[in-house]
Amino acid sequence: MLVYVLALLIGIVAGLRTLTAPAVISWAAYLGVLPLLDTPLAFLAHPVTPYILTVLAIAELIADQLPKTPSRKVPLQFGARLVSGALCGAAIAAPSGMIPAGLIIGVIGAVIGTLGGAKARAILAAALRRDVKAALIEDVVAVAGAVAIAASL
Numbered sequence: 001m002l003v004y005v006l007a008l009l010i011g012i013v014a015g016l017r018t019l020t021a022p023a024v025i026s027w028a029a030y031l032g033v034l035p036l037l038d039t040p041l042a043f044l045a046h047p048v049t050p051y052i053l054t055v056l057a058i059a060e061l062i063a064d065q066l067p068k069t070p071s072r073k074v075p076l077q078f079g080a081r082l083v084s085g086a087l088c089g090a091a092i093a094a095p096s097g098m099i100p101a102g103l104i105i106g107v108i109g110a111v112i113g114t115l116g117g118a119k120a121r122a123i124l125a126a127a128l129r130r131d132v133k134a135a136l137i138e139d140v141v142a143v144a145g146a147v148a149i150a151a152s153l
Contacts, residue, residue: 002152004105007092010149011085011106015072015113017142018080019060021088023053024146029091034153039094041087061139065132072114085110092153
């Protein structure tokens with residue numbers, strides 16, 4: 001049951017920030033916290049993968065602050081979040097042999113994170129009268145949430 005909860009939660013993180021979830025999952029795999037070496041997702045544990053994903057995640061955090069960044073709800077952005085949620089949910093479930101279930105639950109989490117995150121950020125931005133502040137709070141929630149999930153593995 002915990003595997004399903006963690007797969008859902010990492011999917012939610014992927015819905016908030018597309019690359020934060022796979023970056024943290026890759027670090028967990030690389031450090032041996034998430035045993036993926038005998039699974040189809042072993043590439044996440046490769047010594048280069050967490051560094052590449054971390055650079056991409058940082059770039060995403062910066063790009064999110066730019067005014068011309070498209071909405072997370074446009075098809076390309078939404079789709080990327082679904083793929084990220086699927087990948088990370090599957091990775092969390094892989095050591096238990098439940099990749100398909102983890103994949104589906106990760107996608108569900110990504111939908112929740114994408115739509116719920118957009119709504120929460122809009123409400124927060126209106127309350128703070130600054131989208132940048134709301135975005136930074138969302139960044140902290142996504143990173144801290146992903147790290148907490150990885151620590152729970």
